[in-house]
Amino acid sequence: xxxxxxxxxxxxxxxxxxxxxxxxxxxxxxxxxxxxxxxxxxxxxxxxxxxxxxxxxxxxxxxxxxxxxxxxxxxxxxxxxxxxxxxxxxxxxxxxxxxxxxxxxxxxxxxxxxxxxxxxxxxxxxxxxxxxxxxxxxxxxxxxxxxxxxxxxxxxxxxxxxxxxxxxxxxxxxxxxxxxxxxxxxxxxxxxxxxxxxxxxxxxxxxxxxxxxxxxxxxxxxxxxxxxxxxxxxxxxxxxxxxxxxxxxxxxxxxxxxxxxxxxxxxxxxxxxxxxxxxxxxxxxxxxxxxxxxxxxxxxxxxxxxxxxxxxxxxxxxxxxxxxxxxxxxxxxxxxxxxx
Numbered sequence: 001x002x003x004x005x006x007x008x009x010x011x012x013x014x015x016x017x018x019x020x021x022x023x024x025x026x027x028x029x030x031x032x033x034x035x036x037x038x039x040x041x042x043x044x045x046x047x048x049x050x051x052x053x054x055x056x057x058x059x060x061x062x063x064x065x066x067x068x069x070x071x072x073x074x075x076x077x078x079x080x081x082x083x084x085x086x087x088x089x090x091x092x093x094x095x096x097x098x099x100x101x102x103x104x105x106x107x108x109x110x111x112x113x114x115x116x117x118x119x120x121x122x123x124x125x126x127x128x129x130x131x132x133x134x135x136x137x138x139x140x141x142x143x144x145x146x147x148x149x150x151x152x153x154x155x156x157x158x159x160x161x162x163x164x165x166x167x168x169x170x171x172x173x174x175x176x177x178x179x180x181x182x183x184x185x186x187x188x189x190x191x192x193x194x195x196x197x198x199x200x201x202x203x204x205x206x207x208x209x210x211x212x213x214x215x216x217x218x219x220x221x222x223x224x225x226x227x228x229x230x231x232x233x234x235x236x237x238x239x240x241x242x243x244x245x246x247x248x249x250x251x252x253x254x255x256x257x258x259x260x261x262x263x264x265x266x267x268x269x270x271x272x273x274x275x276x277x278x279x280x281x282x283x284x285x286x287x288x289x290x291x292x293x294x295x296x297x298x299x300x301x302x303x304x305x306x307x308x309x310x311x312x313x314x315x316x317x318x319x320x321x322x323x324x325x326x327x328x329x330x331x332x333x334x335x336x337x338x339x340x
Contacts, residue, residue, distance in 0.1 A: 015309065015312055017339050019309075020305075020309060020312070020313060020339055021336060021339045021340070023300075023303055023305060024083065024084075024313070024332060024335050024336055024339065025332075025336060027303050028083050028084035028085055028299055028303060028332065029084045029085070029086070030303065031084075031085045031086065031168050031169070031299055031302040031303050032085070032086045032088070032166065032167050032168050032302070033080050033085050033086070033087055033088070033167065033168060033169045033170070033171060033298055033299065033302055034088045034089075034090070034159070034162050034163070034167045034169075034170045034171070035073050035076050035077045035080070035087065035088065035089045035090070035170075035171045035173055036073070036089075036090050036091065036155075036159060036170065036171070036172055036173070036179070036180075036184075036188055037072065037073030037076070037091055037171070037172055037173030037174055037175065037179055037180060037202070038072045038073050038091060038092075038124060038173065038174065038175040038176070038177035038178065038179050038180065039070075039072055039073045039074040039089065039091040039092075039093060039102060039116070039123075039124065040070070040071035040072035040073070040074055040075075040124040040125060040126060040175070040177070041068065041069075041070065041071060041074070041098045041101055041102050041105075041123060041124070041125040041126070042068070042069045042070065042071035042075075042125075042126050042128070042327045043066070043067070043068055043125060043126070043127045043128065044066070044067040044068075044069075044128050044130055045061070045063045045065075045066055045127070045128070045129050045130065046063070046064050046065040046066070046067070046130045046131075047061035047062055047063045047064060047129060047130060047131055047136075048061070048062045048064055048131070049061050049062075049131045049136070050062070059131075059136070061129050061131060061136060068101055068105065069105070069327050070102070070105050070106075070109075070327070070329075071126060071327055072124065072173060072175045072177070072291075073089065073091055073171075073173035073175070073179075074089065074091075074102060074105070074106070075291040075327055075329060076171055076173045076202070076291045076294060076295050077089045077106070077109075077111045077295075078105075078109050078111065078329040079291055079292050079295035079296065079317075079329040079330055080111075080171075080295045080298070080299060081109045081110050081111050082109070082329050082330060082331050082332060083295070083296060083299055083330060083331075083332045083335060084332050085299055085302070086112075087110070087111045087112065088111075088112045088115060088162055088167075089106070089111055089112070089113055089115060089116070090115035090116060090117065090155055090158050090159065090162075091116060091117070091155075091179050092116075092117050092118075092119045092121065092147055092151060092155070092178060092179055093116050093117070093118055093119070093123045094118065094119060094120070094121050094122040094123045095118055096122055096123050098122070098123040098124075098125040098141065099118075099123040102123060115155075115158040115159075115162070117147075117151050117154045117155050117158075119147050119148075119151045120148075121143040121145075121147070121178070122141050122142065122143060123141070124140075124141065124142040124177050125140070125141040125142075126138060126139075126140050126141075127139040127140075127141075142177055143178065144176060144177050144178050145178060146178055146181055147178055147179075152181075152183075152184060155179070155184065156184070156187055159187075159188055159191060160191055163191050163192060163194075163195045163197060164195075166195075167192075167195070167197050168197065168301075168302035168303070169197060169198050169199075169200060169298045169299075169301055169302040170188060170192045170197055170198070170199045170200070171199075171200050171201075171202070171294060171295070171298050172185055172188060172199060172200070172201040172202065172211070172214070173202045173291075173294070174201065174202055174203060174204040174205075175202075175204055176204045176205050180204070180210070181210070182207065182209070182210035185201075185210040185211055185214075186210065186212070189211075189212075189213050189214055193213070198215040198216070198298075198301050198302075199214045199215050199216075200214070200215060200216045200217075200218065200294055200297065200298045200301070201214045201216065201217045201218070201253075202217075202218055202290060202291070202294045203217045203218075203219050203223055204223070205226070206226050206227050208227055208247070208250075208251040208253070209251055209252075211251060211253055212251060212252040212253065213252055213253075213254070214253050214254065215254050215255060215301075216253075216254065216255045216256070216257050216297070216301075216307075217247070217253050217255075217256055217257070218256075218257045218258075218259070218290065218293055218294045218297065219256070219258060219259070220258070220259045220260075220261070220290060221235070221258065221259075221260055221261070224243055224247065224258060227247065227250075227251075228243055228246065228247075229246075235260075237266070237273075237275045240258060240260065240266050240268070240273075240275075241266070241268055241273045243258075244256040244258060244266065244268025244269075244273065245268070245270060247268075248268070248269070248270050249270075254269075255267070255268065255269050255307070256268040256269075257293070257297060257307075257311055257314070259289070259290065259293055259318065260278075261278075262278055263277070263278065264276045264277040264278040264315055265278075265293070265311055265314065265315040265318070267307055267308055267311045274308050274311065276308075276311055276312055276315045278315065278319060289318045289321045289322050291327075291329070292314070292317045292318055292320075292321045292328075292329065292330050293314040293315075293317065293318050294314075295317075295329075295330075296310070296313050296314040296317040296330065296335070297310040297311060297313070297314040298310075299313075300313050300314070313335070316335065316338040316339065317330045317334075317335055317338075319338070320334050320335070320338060
C-alpha cells in the first residue's frame with residue numbers, strides 16, 4: 001500500500017501544469033457533457049436584524065438584497081458551462097415562477113435546458129434568510145416522491161437522444177429529490193456504457209446499489225460514512241483506501257473520488273490509490289464544492305485527461321469555491337489562475 005501511495009505522490013510531483021493549463025484554456029470547449037439529476041433554485045435574502053416582532057418572539061429580518069443562483073444538478077451544469085463545456089441538462093421541474101427563474105439562469109449561462117421535463121410537482125427551491133454571513137432560516141419547496149411513468153419515460157427518451165448525438169461524459173447528480181431512482185440510474189449507466197461514455201455520480205443517501213457499474217462516485221467523507229459499517233472520524237490515507245475498496249466491492253462501483261476537506265482529495269481504485277493534498281486556503285463556505293469537484297473531474301475525463309490529472313484539477317477548483325460565500329461555481333479564468 002505504501003508503495004502505491006508513493007507512486008501516486010511521485011506522479012503528482014511531476015504533474016504537467018502546462019498541459020493542464022492548455023487543456024483548460026483551449027480544449028474544454030470541445031467537451032459535451034450531459035447532466036441528469038435534481039435541479040434546484042437557490043434564493044438568498046440578505047437582511048438586517050435590529051428588532052423582534054410584535055406579533056411573536058421572533059427576529060424581524062429587513063431584506064436589503066436578494067440573490068438567485070443555481071443549485072443541485074443545476075449548479076453542476078453551471079460549473080461545466082463556466083469552464084467552457086457544451087452543457088446539457090435534464091431533470092424534473094414544475095410550471096411555476098421558480099422554474100422561470102431557473103430557465104433565465106440557464107439561458108444566461110449558455111446551458112441547454114430543453115431536456116427538462118415539466119411535471120405536476122413544484123420546482124425544487126431553497127430559500128435562505130441571511131443576516132451578515134450567518135444563515136438564520138431556510139424554507140424548502142420540494143416534493144421528493146418518484147414521478148409518474150409518463151414523466152420518467154420523457155426523461156429516458158431525452159437521455160437516449162443525447163447519447164445518440166454523441167456525449168463525452170454523463171453526470172448523475174443525485175440530491176434525493178425524486179429524479180435519481182434505481183431504475184433511472186441503472187438505465188442511464190446502461191445507455192451510456194453502450195455508447196462508450198463514462199458515468200460520474202454525485203451520490204446521496206444509503207442506497208448506492210442504484211449506482212452499480214458507474215465509473216466514478218464522488219462523495220465527501222460525510223456521505224461515505226452513511227454507508228460504511230464503521231464511520232471514518234479522522235481517517236488517514238490507509239483508512240480512506242480501505243473504505244474506498246469497501247464501497248467498490250459492496251456496490252460494484254469502479255472507482256471512488258473522495259473529497260476529504262482539509263486533507264485534500266483521494267482517487268481510490270480496487271488496486272491502486274492516489275492522495276492529493278489540499279491547496280491551503282481559508283474555508284469560508286463549502287456550499288457547492290462537491291458540485292465543482294464532479295464538474296471539473298468530468299470535464300477532464302471528457303477531454304481525455306488521465307483520472308489523476310482530473311482529480312488534481314478538481315482539487316484546485318474546490319480550493320477556490322470554498323473561499324466564496326454561498327453556492328458558487330468555478331470560472332475558467334480562476335482555474336487558469338490557480339494553474340499559473
